[in-house]
Amino acid sequence: MLFASIFIPDFSLQALFAKRPELQAKSVALIDGTPPLLKVVAANDTAMKAGVAVGLLKAQAEAVGAEPILRSPDLEDSVHTVALTCARQFSPRVQDKCADLIIVDIDGLNSLFGTPEEIANKICSWLKQERLSVNVGVAGNPDTASIAARGFQGVTVIAQAKQMGNVSVTLLGPSEQALETLSLWGITTLGKLAALDAKALSQRLGPSGLVLQKLARGQQVNPFVPDEEQLEFHEKTELEYSVDLLDSLSFVLASLLERICARLEEYALATNEIDYEFTLDPPRVAGKNLPEDQLLYRRTLKLSNPTTDRKRLLRHIQLDLQAHPPAAPIMAVSLRAHAIRPRHTQLGLFAPQSPDPDKLELITARLANLVGEDQVGSFELLDTHRPRAFVMAKFEPDKASDQVPPSRGWSPKVALRLFEPAKQATIRLRSDIPLQLTFDGKRGEVIEHSSPWLSSGEWWNEMVYSRKEWDVEVQFNDGTRGKFLIFVDLQTNQSFVDGSYD
Amino acid sequence: MSSAASLLRTQIEASLANRIPGALTMRPMTAPETIPIGIGELDQQSVAIPRGCLTEVCGSSSSGRTTLLLSLIREVTQKGECCALVDTSSAFDPHSALANGVHLGRLLCVRCAAPHPKLNPIEKALRASYCIISAGGFGLVVLDLADIETYRAQRIPLATWYRFQRAVESTSAAFVVMEKQPFAKSCASLVITLETQYSKWAPTLGQPQNPKLLTEAGFTARVSRSRIDVSRRKPASNSSTEFWVATSWAG
Numbered sequence: 056m057l058f059a060s061i062f063i064p065d066f067s068l069q070a071l072f073a074k075r076p077e078l079q080a081k082s083v084a085l086i087d088g089t090p091p092l093l094k095v096v097a098a099n100d101t102a103m104k105a106g107v108a109v110g111l112l113k114a115q116a117e118a119v120g121a122e123p124i125l126r127s128p129d130l131e132d133s134v135h136t137v138a139l140t141c142a143r144q145f146s147p148r149v150q151d152k153c154a155d156l157i158i159v160d161i162d163g164l165n166s167l168f169g170t171p172e173e174i175a176n177k178i179c180s181w182l183k184q185e186r187l188s189v190n191v192g193v194a195g196n197p198d199t200a201s202i203a204a205r206g207f208q209g210v211t212v213i214a215q216a217k218q219m220g221n222v223s224v225t226l227l228g229p230s231e232q233a234l235e236t237l238s239l240w241g242i243t244t245l246g247k248l249a250a251l252d253a254k255a256l257s258q259r260l261g262p263s264g265l266v267l268q269k270l271a272r273g274q275q276v277n278p279f280v281p282d283e284e285q286l287e288f289h290e291k292t293e294l295e296y297s298v299d300l301l302d303s304l305s306f307v308l309a310s311l312l313e314r315i316c317a318r319l320e321e322y323a324l325a326t327n328e329i330d331y332e333f334t335l336d337p338p339r340v341a342g343k344n345l346p347e348d349q350l351l352y353r354r355t356l357k358l359s360n361p362t363t364d365r366k367r368l369l370r371h372i373q374l375d376l377q378a379h380p381p382a383a384p385i386m387a388v389s390l391r392a393h394a395i396r397p398r399h400t401q402l403g404l405f406a407p408q409s410p411d412p413d414k415l416e417l418i419t420a421r422l423a424n425l426v427g428e429d430q431v432g433s434f435e436l437l438d439t440h441r442p443r444a445f446v447m448a449k450f451e452p453d454k455a456s457d458q459v460p461p462s463r464g465w466s467p468k469v470a471l472r473l474f475e476p477a478k479q480a481t482i483r484l485r486s487d488i489p490l491q492l493t494f495d496g497k498r499g500e501v502i503e504h505s506s507p508w509l510s511s512g513e514w515w516n517e518m519v520y521s522r523k524e525w526d527v528e529v530q531f532n533d534g535t536r537g538k539f540l541i542f543v544d545l546q547t548n549q550s551f552v553d554g555s556y557d
Numbered sequence: 558m559s560s561a562a563s564l565l566r567t568q569i570e571a572s573l574a575n576r577i578p579g580a581l582t583m584r585p586m587t588a589p590e591t592i593p594i595g596i597g598e599l600d601q602q603s604v605a606i607p608r609g610c611l612t613e614v615c616g617s618s619s620s621g622r623t624t625l626l627l628s629l630i631r632e633v634t635q636k637g638e639c640c641a642l643v644d645t646s647s648a649f650d651p652h653s654a655l656a657n658g659v660h661l662g663r664l665l666c667v668r669c670a671a672p673h674p675k676l677n678p679i680e681k682a683l684r685a686s687y688c689i690i691s692a693g694g695f696g697l698v699v700l701d702l703a704d705i706e707t708y709r710a711q712r713i714p715l716a717t718w719y720r721f722q723r724a725v726e727s728t729s730a731a732f733v734v735m736e737k738q739p740f741a742k743s744c745a746s747l748v749i750t751l752e753t754q755y756s757k758w759a760p761t762l763g764q765p766q767n768p769k770l771l772t773e774a775g776f777t778a779r780v781s782r783s784r785i786d787v788s789r790r791k792p793a794s795n796s797s798t799e800f801w802v803a804t805s806w807a808g
Contacts, residue, residue, distance in 0.1 A: 410693065430669070452639050466803065503756070538619045557624065
């Protein structure tokens with residue numbers, strides 16, 4: 056195996072100069088942190104000569120004439136993407152280690168790009184066009200290639216570990232304690248560390264010492280895990296006449312989805328996320344022109360299970376559009392599918408029956424369309440004593456824990472049936488004893504009752520509650536009888552029936 | 558003559574085989590698979606909910622319908638199957654369900670009480686139930702109409718119940734409708750009617766003058782209609798079963 060490691064020294068600064076080359080001639084200090092504690096994290100040579108050092112405050116850097124520039128993560132991301140794109144020009148097997156380090160598997164590329172040294176030089180010159188000066192290390196394993204890229208300038212091909220003999224041990228990233236011990240022993244280079252007796256080193260530094268020595272000897276410690284390239288399939292169409300009916304739009308969507316699904320199947324991939332973007336027809340928007348940013352209607356459809364089923368995807372988009380219709384007729388449609396590997400599930404002959412995940416997703420979407428998104432799902436109880444403290448979570452029986460209450464010794468319990476919302480009532484009380492209950496146009500005498508139960512909490516937020524409640528058994532005037540949970544809201548002094556014991 | 562009739566019958570069946578297999582052959586009636594309710598007294602009396610059938614659980618307020626239902630849901634979720642509850646009045650209390658041992662992660666709940674511009678809660682509930690039954694894969698589907706006024710529930714056309722019966726008979730799901738009175742008429746394979754009994758209120762510290770606590774509630778269950786018995790025996794009209802259920806705080 057052969058790996059090339061691309062290292063971008065002074066990454067933040069190089070990223071800045073790659074995008075703003077005019078700054079290169081100036082004295083620049085890159086600052087980062089939370090205002091007002093902005094500190095210098097990097098500076099170019101001109102600024103360093105002027106006295107700027109890493110860790111200085113912004114005001115101190117300005118005092119010596121350096122131009123402070125705020126570090127931009129977006130800018131760094133874009134430069135990192137450029138480096139990744141370059142690596143993928145040479146090989147599909149790329150591991151994105153960190154912002155300034157990328158490892159490429161270059162095994163078997165001789166016939167395409169030449170010798171390993173030529174490949175490394177091509178990478179350097181490719182990135183030089185993007186105003187990035189990089190080091191490239193080539194070795195038989197990714198760890199050694201990374202050390203070579205960090206330890207040597209330009210292109211370095213490591214054939215033997217001895218070549219790294221003079222590289223500092225700090226490049227291996229040892230812990231502070233291990234580094235202190237090694238410096239006490241006078242071990243400052245990889246060559247010296249590699250020459251130590253492994254058993255004695257293990258006794259003194261433990262397993263971490265052996266890992267450092269393996270790296271120094273040019274052995275592999277971390278496996279190479281190539282990243283999967285994010286593939287996207289994009290289809291768009293412009294319409295001659297604007298469409299304002301979902302049925303008409305469905306024909307357009309169906310043809311686009313058919314092409315996307317066919318391409319996904321060619322790649323043996325599926326999709327679980329589709330971004331759809333509609334260009335709206337401006338003149339017909341209720342007699343007034345929409346602002347530019349509202350002329351585009353964008354939504355993202357996310358599914359739990361990846362699919363290439365055109366009908367299923369179309370149905371999901373239709374349901375989503377029914378729930379969230381655009382504000383104007385549509386002139387152009389653009390679909391972008393994010394491709395991922397299809398998921399395969401092993402079913403069991405003796406496993407209990409459960410809904411098909413694909414169908415279940417469609418049903419929950421349909422039900423959400425019918426009753427509202429927050430009214431469908433499985434109950435999730437909140438960690439509070441507040442009554443009715445629960446939310447509706449997404450129904451995912453596959454992910455539900457298998458922990459079920461024990462069946463042995465279990466007996467049913469009387470269930471409470473809630474009134475949604477709690478019914479306003481009139482409770483006649485004497486010394487905290489409920490005597491008569493009137494609600495829903497019915498009046499009844501309380502024949503049994505519990506003592507009042509006081510509960511309050513969450514006074515620190517808007518969900519504050521404070522109530523006095525009783526369990527009562529009521530004999531109504533019409534001869535019926537029922538058991539209820541009644542309460543008095545102590546904040547408003549109003550009485551309610553919370554539910555019935557059924 | 559009989560051989561000619563037999564030949565004709567064979568020919569008709571063969572021509573319809575793709576659309577209606579065994580069109581002129583009497584199918585032997587088999588007892589459907591049942592789900593035990595999980596309440597000892599009812600299980601002893603072999604009162605169980607049939608799969609692939611429509612079951613009605615009727616009773617007035619505080620008659621034990623929800624308790625019976627939660628026990629049934631517990632039985633199904635305990636086996637690892639999924640349940641669906643279509644809650645017309647959004648009356649389901651998940652805390653009670655948890656106290657009854659229901660695995661909430663396997664219970665799909667559809668709350669229909671929220672206002673809708675076109676549909677009323679009953680229409681939403683009926684559509685949602687049909688959608689769930691048609692999809693299949695659920696062990697139990699419950700339609701809760703218990704808080705719906707009788708006159709409104711009676712407006713549900715009989716054809717709707719037939720649709721439900723036809724939809725559920727091809728699945729292994731039990732479809733249970735909880736309501737005040739039976740509305741599905743002959744579409745229901747089993748009708749269980751519940752009534753409230755006296756409840757037990759115990760003094761908290763053993764003395765009669767001390768404040769009381771609801772400790773147990775008594776209910777009576779009666780099978781008013783059963784078409785799941787292969788022998789076609791009618792249920793005895795007076796065969797009711799009394800059962801007592803403790804409150805969660807009484808232990």
